[in-house]
Amino acid sequence: MARRPLSDFHPRERLAGVPHTTRRFACRSALALSPDGETLAVVSDQGAGTYEAWTLPATGGKPQRAITVEGHAVRSLCWSASGELVAAADRGGTELHQLYVRHPDGPTAPLSVDPAGRVQRLLSWNAASPDGALVAFSSNARASTDMDVVLVDLATKTERPLLTGAFWHVVGGWSPDGARLLVMRVYDNTTQDLLVLNPRTGDAREVTRHAEDVSHIPAGWLADGRALVITDEGSDHLWLSALDSATG
Incomplete structure (x- = not known):
């Protein structure tokens, strides 16, 4: 039997699959675009047997290794306006x-x-504040059954709990002016409400009407300050809505 030369074989490349369940992974992304729009960061296995963060020109080109965490697999990315690339990594698929x-x-x-x-x-894809100083993320450090919203300073690494309580909270991104933070409060996989949070004071205000089996999933912000929401309110299907965060 003829043997094939090693040159016929290429390292297996995989892009990280991101399971989408509202309760755990809303707003998570295996892709991140640099602030100047010229570089793309991706979570990928380029033959090393584990997921790492790689960067490549947005127009295409050879990927370069960006973040490797020994013994861990990189799962999601966020790029700050000041140029820091933030990655979430776990060990052995523990999440x-x-x-x-x-x-x-x-x-x-x-x-x-x-x-x-x-x-x-x-870690959400839009977790970094517009000025590049802070990252907002969800954490169950206070109580294993809850997910609080926490701010961390990229310069000092200082953490500050911003929204706590007996809920599962997911960060939905900063408003363009950095004065508001969109947060999803999860009751179960089919029921979620949205809150607007003041990142300075922690004051929170609900901007969607609570209803059982109605989803409100944050999808970012428009330049005019309206929040983008994926919802099935009044419909059998999901649709995209632009919500006035001042009036709801």
């Missing part, structure tokens, strides 16, 4: 994510980690 940041000059450092690896953190 107990640690957060790491790669600074524009190259080094990667822990951002929000716990040595025991018992805390679950959710």
Whole structure:
């Protein structure tokens, strides 16, 4: 039997599959675009046997390794306006994510980690504030059954709980002026409400009408300050809505 040369074989490449269940992974992304729009970061297995963060020109080109966390697999990414690339990584598929940041000059450092690896953190694609100073994420460090909204300062690594309570909260992104934070409060997989949060004071206000078996999933913000919402309110199907966050 003829043997094929090694040159016939190529490393297996995989892009990370992101399971979408509203309760756990809303707003998570395996892709992130740099602030200048010229570089794309992706979560991919380029033959190393685990997921890492790679960057490549947005117009196409050869990927370069950006973030590797020893013993962990990178799962989601967020790029700040000041150039820091933030990654969430877990060990062995536990979904107990640690957060790491790669600074524009190259080094990667822990951002929000716990040595025991018992805390679950959710990193949204639009978790970084418009000025690039803060990252908002969900964490169950306070209580394993709840997900609180926490702010971490990219410069000092200081964390500040912003919204706590007996709920599962998912960060839905910052308004263009940085004065508001959209948050999803999850009751179950088919019922969610949206809140607008003041990132300075922590004051929260519901902007959707609560109803059982009605979904309200954050999808970002428009430049005019309206929030984008994926919902099935009044319909048998999901549809995209633009919500005035001041009036609901």
